[in-house]
Amino acid sequence: MGEGVQSALQTLQKGGPKYPLGRNNNTQSVLLKQLLDNYGPITVRPVRDVRRSTNVSFRLLPAELIKFDEENQQVKLSAHMRMIWTDENMIWDPLDFDGVDYVAVKKNDVWLPDICLYESVVKDSFSYADTYIIVSNDGTMVWYVLAIVLASCPIDITYFPYDVQTCYLNFGPWSLGTDKVLFQISTDANVTLFFKNGVWILENAISRNHIFESCCYNLSWSTVQFILQIRRQSSFYTRTVVVPCILLSALMVLVCWLHPASGEKVTLAVSNLLALILFQQLVADRLPPSGETTSIIVIFFTVMIGLSSVEVVCSIIVLRLYHTGGRRPIPNWLRRTMLHPFIMRLYTNAECTAMLRAEDKDNELLTMNSVSNPTPQNHTNISTQNQEHGMHEETENNGVVQTMSQSPEFDTVSMRNDLELVSRTWQEVAIVCDKVLFILLLLVTLVTWLYVLVSFLMQK
Numbered sequence: 001m002g003e004g005v006q007s008a009l010q011t012l013q014k015g016g017p018k019y020p021l022g023r024n025n026n027t028q029s030v031l032l033k034q035l036l037d038n039y040g041p042i043t044v045r046p047v048r049d050v051r052r053s054t055n056v057s058f059r060l061l062p063a064e065l066i067k068f069d070e071e072n073q074q075v076k077l078s079a080h081m082r083m084i085w086t087d088e089n090m091i092w093d094p095l096d097f098d099g100v101d102y103v104a105v106k107k108n109d110v111w112l113p114d115i116c117l118y119e120s121v122v123k124d125s126f127s128y129a130d131t132y133i134i135v136s137n138d139g140t141m142v143w144y145v146l147a148i149v150l151a152s153c154p155i156d157i158t159y160f161p162y163d164v165q166t167c168y169l170n171f172g173p174w175s176l177g178t179d180k181v182l183f184q185i186s187t188d189a190n191v192t193l194f195f196k197n198g199v200w201i202l203e204n205a206i207s208r209n210h211i212f213e214s215c216c217y218n219l220s221w222s223t224v225q226f227i228l229q230i231r232r233q234s235s236f237y238t239r240t241v242v243v244p245c246i247l248l249s250a251l252m253v254l255v256c257w258l259h260p261a262s263g264e265k266v267t268l269a270v271s272n273l274l275a276l277i278l279f280q281q282l283v284a285d286r287l288p289p290s291g292e293t294t295s296i297i298v299i300f301f302t303v304m305i306g307l308s309s310v311e312v313v314c315s316i317i318v319l320r321l322y323h324t325g326g327r328r329p330i331p332n333w334l335r336r337t338m339l340h341p342f343i344m345r346l347y348t349n350a351e352c353t354a355m356l357r358a359e360d361k362d363n364e365l366l367t368m369n370s371v372s373n374p375t376p377q378n379h380t381n382i383s384t385q386n387q388e389h390g391m392h393e394e395t396e397n398n399g400v401v402q403t404m405s406q407s408p409e410f411d412t413v414s415m416r417n418d419l420e421l422v423s424r425t426w427q428e429v430a431i432v433c434d435k436v437l438f439i440l441l442l443l444v445t446l447v448t449w450l451y452v453l454v455s456f457l458m459q460k
Contacts (some may be wrong), residue, residue, distance in 0.1 A: 027098040032105070035135075039089050042111050045180065046087040046139075053179055056113045057084040057186040058171060058224045060147075062205055065197040065230065068153075068165075071288050074121055075153040075167050075228075081128065083143045084186065085113060091139040104132040107143070113181055118170040118212070118223065119151035126150075126171075157287050157295045159459045161237035164203065165230050170210060172223030178211065183222045185209055204229040241283060242297070248275050249304050249445050255311060256438035260322040260430055269315045273308040276301060296455050303448050307441055314437050322430035324423075 039046075045054055061080040068075050087110060094101045110133065117126035128147040135141055153167035173181045185207050194202040206227040213220045252272050258265045280301040287295060 028100050028103060031092060031097045031100055032103050035090055035092070035103070036105070036109055039110065042109070044111065045176075046089040046111050048088055053182045054085055054113070056181060056183050058082075058115075058183050059186040060169075060171065060207070060224075060226055062194050062202055062228060063146075064195045065200050065202065066148075068200055068230070070155055070286065073153055073155050073288055074150060076148070076150045077228075079147050079149060081145050081147040082186065083113060083115070083141075085141050086139045087111065087135070087141050088139055090135045090141070092137050094137050101137045103135050105135055107131070107133055110135075110141070112143075113183075114173040114175050115171055116174045117149060117151055118172065119153075119168065121150060121152050124150075155288055155290070156293055157290055158293045159456060160283075160287060160295045160297060161232055161234045161241065162456050162459065163232055164459075165200075165232075167228045167230070169226040169228065170212070170223045171226070172210075172212065172221050174221075176221075178220050178222045181222070183209070183224050185224055199233055200230045201233060202228065203231045241279060245276070245279055245297075245301070245304070246449070248272055248279070249307075249449075252276075252304065252308050252311060253438060253441045253445055255315070256434045256441065260319050260427075260434070265319065266312065266315050269308065269312045273305065273312060276305050276308055280305065296452055300448060300452050303444070307444060311437065311441065314433070318430045318433050318437075321433065322427050324426045 047054060059082045063078045063080055066076040066078060090105075090110065107130065115126075120126055126147065126149055128145040131143070131145050133141055133143045149169065151167065151169055153165065155165055156163065172183050194205075204227075206229075208225050208227075210223045210225040211220050212223050252269075255265065255269050255272065258268060280298070283295075283297060283301065287298070
């Protein structure tokens with residue numbers, strides 16, 4: 001940029017009349033009047049050879065992120081825009097005008113590149129201030145302007161609230177193709193001018209030339225594409241959403257350690273479930289209704305709510321088992337399940353364990369007795385030898401039953417009559433069920449935490 005342009009910018013910053021003063025105000029006025037009188041229609045490209053395209057150097061420096069509307073997937077920002085092109089109708093010899101090498105004109109007095117934002121969402125998606133255009137004596141037009149951009153920006157909610165959003169902004173002509181106007185990047189976009197936003201940080205800005213091709217008549221338009229990568233400042237969500245959810249999930253697991261006799265087991269489980277649902281709604285209100293991606297934290301909430309619902313149901317079942325009392329013995333299927341080698345390690349009452357084992361052995365004994373003594377069949381032609389052999393086997397089996405029933409391990413008659421012991425056994429089974437549920441919930445919760453942590457770390 002020449003000294004004349006720099007001097008003109010300083011004059012504009014200080015303010016001045018309709019057209020800034022040059023070295024000689026009268027000479028500059030005459031020059032400007034002569035240029036504009038001979039300019040012609042502002043809709044005609046200022047080239048002497050219409051077969052040549054007009055090269056436009058374009059630069060956009062993001063200044064401030066005004067708003068990021070996640071629900072409507074729109075981004076609004078202010079930026080410093082600069083366009084440079086050559087206007088062959090604005091060329092003069094400074095020696096003919098007392099050395100005046102620049103003038104400033106209004107944008108409505110000369111031809112401007114037809115520029116628009118391809119990702120615009122409303123009529124005024126791309127607006128800019130009414131500033132002067134600095135014209136050098138060689139026809140170079142430099143236009144500095146502060147622009148407000150409102151563009152659509154599809155949001156990827158997968159890693160919310162530790163997400164990085166990428167917005168694509170394409171600027172270029174709408175009416176004139178590449179054979180008429182050719183947009184080129186002047187310099188790469190940078191983030192040094194960007195003012196920090198309370199919610200978002202501009203992490204990177206990339207610019208590149210892009211050709212937009214139409215589907216009809218083999219037409220194409222040259223555009224400049226800006227790729228903005230903005231990162232959410234997640235400290236607020238970490239304190240208000242993530243940490244409370246981790247604590248609630250830990251509390252969900254610890255509910256299993258609450259003794260069934262406390263009377264508040266189901267109440268605490270339901271309260272924890274409602275708290276998780278409330279936090280899920282708070283997160284859902286911040287996210288756009290997207291069917292393409294699913295947030296990891298939403299998956300976390302879904303799993304935790306599912307586990308909490310299972311815990312409420314299991315807590316009701318545990319309380320039911322705990323308060324069964326001695327009204328009925330433990331069913332065979334439940335007793336066999338509770339005698340699994342892994343579950344047996346969780347018992348603390350040896351007397352109840354012995355009762356479960358004794359009942360199981362007693363059932364096996366009854367099964368063996370029914371198999372070894374089937375119902376006799378009456379036949380008219382049974383020999384005396386077979387009757388004696390049958391009587392001998394019956395006497396032998398009765399001796400086995402009598403011997404096994406006298407064993408201390410299988411003495412269950414007195415245990416069944418002891419209603420208090422049966423009630424304690426039911427209570428022990430309920431407590432062991434709580435311990436099994438605790439182990440299962442802990443494993444699933446840890447796996448879910450690990451999945452969420454690894455996903456967020458890989459994203460960073």
